[in-house]
Structure formats: C-alpha cells, structure tokens
Amino acid sequence: MEVVSRAEAAGLLAAAYASRRPVEPLSETYDGMTLEDSYEIQLLQIRSRLAAGARIKGHKVGLTSLAMQRQMGVGQPDYGHLLDDMFHPEHQPIRTSDYLQPRVEPEIAFVLKRPLRGPGVTVAEAAAAVDFVIPALELIDSRIRDWKIGILDTIADNASSGGVVLGSRPTPLHQVDLRLSGCTLHRCGELVATGAGGAVLGSPLNSLVWLANTVGARGVVLESGHVILPGSVTAAVAVRPGDSFTATFAGLGSVTACFAKENS
Numbered sequence: 001m002e003v004v005s006r007a008e009a010a011g012l013l014a015a016a017y018a019s020r021r022p023v024e025p026l027s028e029t030y031d032g033m034t035l036e037d038s039y040e041i042q043l044l045q046i047r048s049r050l051a052a053g054a055r056i057k058g059h060k061v062g063l064t065s066l067a068m069q070r071q072m073g074v075g076q077p078d079y080g081h082l083l084d085d086m087f088h089p090e091h092q093p094i095r096t097s098d099y100l101q102p103r104v105e106p107e108i109a110f111v112l113k114r115p116l117r118g119p120g121v122t123v124a125e126a127a128a129a130v131d132f133v134i135p136a137l138e139l140i141d142s143r144i145r146d147w148k149i150g151i152l153d154t155i156a157d158n159a160s161s162g163g164v165v166l167g168s169r170p171t172p173l174h175q176v177d178l179r180l181s182g183c184t185l186h187r188c189g190e191l192v193a194t195g196a197g198g199a200v201l202g203s204p205l206n207s208l209v210w211l212a213n214t215v216g217a218r219g220v221v222l223e224s225g226h227v228i229l230p231g232s233v234t235a236a237v238a239v240r241p242g243d244s245f246t247a248t249f250a251g252l253g254s255v256t257a258c259f260a261k262e263n264s
Contacts, residue, residue, distance in 0.1 A: 004030040004037050010044035013157055016143035022100050025144050027152045038155035039218075045158065046081050057227060058082040059215065060138065061207045062159045063151070064200045064231030074151045077201070079211055080159025082227060088139075088165050093260035099141045099162055102239040104257060105232030106185050106247035108178055108197055108204050109136035109166060112226050116208075118216020126209045129222075132170035133178070133204075135255040137247055138229050139163035140236060164229065167255030176251040179203045183233045186246045195233035197249075204230035 009026050016023045027033055063069055063077045088094050096102060113131030141162030144153050154160050178197040185193040201207045207230035212222050241262040248254040
C-alpha cells in the first residue's frame with residue numbers, strides 16, 4: 001500500500017467521475033488513511049469544482065441509521081456537499097449514463113431561512129432556522145468499484161453524492177412530526193421500500209443539528225436558502241434505465257424521479 005497522497009487520491013476520484021469508470025477503494029490503496037485525510041480529499045475536489053464555476057447549494061448527511069453505522073463499523077454519520085449541477089427537476093428524465101452505479105434514497109429535505117453556525121447549535125435553534133421541509137429523492141453514486149466502501153472511502157467520495165430531486169410541496173416544520181412521517185417508495189408502480197423519519201438519528205432534525213455542529217467546527221456555515229438532506233428513511237434502491245421512482249411521505253406529499261431509457 002502507498003502512503004496517503006491527498007492530491008493524488010482526489011485526482012483518482014475526479015478522473016472516475018469524469019470517465020464514469022470506478023476505482024478501487026482508497027482505503028485499500030493508501031496506508032494509514034484517516035478521517036481527516038478523507039475530508040481533505042473531499043474538499044480538494046469541491047474546491048476544484050468551485051473554481052470551475054460550480055456553486056454550493058447545500059449539504060447531505062449519510063450513515064444516519066444505526067444499521068448502516070454498524071455495517072460500516074463507525075459511531076457517527078458523515079457529510080458531503082451539494083452543488084448546483086446535482087439538482088434535477090421533478091419528472092424530467094435523468095440520464096443514468098451520467099452516473100456510475102446509481103441508487104435512490106427517499107429523504108425529508110430541510111430548506112433554511114437563516115444561517116446555522118455551529119458548534120453549539122441546539123435542536124431549538126436548528127428548528128428555528130428551517131424555512132420548510134420538502135420531500136426529496138437523493139441519487140447516490142459511488143466512484144468506488146462495486147460500492148466496496150468503508151467510512152474513509154465514502155467521505156473522500158463526497159459522501160457518495162450524486163444528485164437530488166426535490167418535490168414541489170413545501171411544508172412548515174410545525175405542521176408535521178418528522179419522527180412519525182411514514183414513507184413508501186415505489187419503483188415503476190411497485191412498492192420497494194418503506195420507512196419513517198425516525199430512522200434518521202431518531203429524527204431528521206437531530207441530523208441537521210449534527211451537521212451544523214460538525215461543519216461549524218471546521219468553520220463552515222449552513223447558509224440561508226441551502227438544502228440539507230438529513231439521511232435516507234429506507235435502504236437505498238438500485239436504479240435501472242427507464243425507471244421511475246415515487247416517494248410518498250405522510251403529511252408531506254410526494255416526489256418523483258424519472259430516469260431516461262438507455263441511449264435516449
């Protein structure tokens with residue numbers, strides 16, 4: 001194994017993103033890789049994309065369920081960045097060829113009306129900063145071959161971020177109990193997963209607090225108008241060309257993501 005080179009690792013992931021050809025797990029390539037290495041590798045890629053004209057439009061939190069944390073052998077979530085070119089209009093075909101090995105996750109997205117500056121953010125402060133919640137489908141993807149990811153690999157790979165589809169029905173936070181909001185996920189009309197908001201750290205709001213305090217310790221502010229994806233309420237489901245997914249949340253409405261047929 002090689003000694004960690006953050007710039008080299010960032011280059012490998014960027015090349016995989018551009019070529020649509022996955023790479024081997026970084027944790028198997030580099031010796032002594034740490035969480036700090038992984039977040040810096042993520043940031044190197046984000047800075048490069050910002051320099052090329054991209055804009056940060058929010059953040060995502062991953063590994064929020066206890067089952068996923070146990071599977072990865074970690075005791076905390078991770079986070080990544082959402083850029084402007086990751087957002088897809090609802091019902092408009094998304095090309096699967098733009099991704100390597102995409103999967104879909106239903107989430108309850110937050111949209112902020114005021115900045116959140118951690119550390120030290122409380123649940124009350126986080127709730128007060130939310131403008132509204134909205135149903136969302138996150139398109140996760142991995143630049144690591146066959147999804148052979150550990151915590152170090154997914155963090156370096158921008159928390160396996162791919163794309164986002166937002167619904168069109170904003171709901172004030174006080175009108176819904178996020179913990180109890182049940183979700184059904186249908187693929188081409190067939191029920192493929194169910195869940196509830198409580199699967200996300202007990203409540204998606206806890207995920208928002210964790211994110212604000214974690215990035216705040218790194219000097220990052222969650223900005224007004226930004227979208228925050230707190231984590232999936234179900235297991236991820238693989239995407240096939242021509243698929244259509246609809247996530248329906250109790251009290252929040254639904255969101256649909258459509259994928260173009262092959263070669264279309």
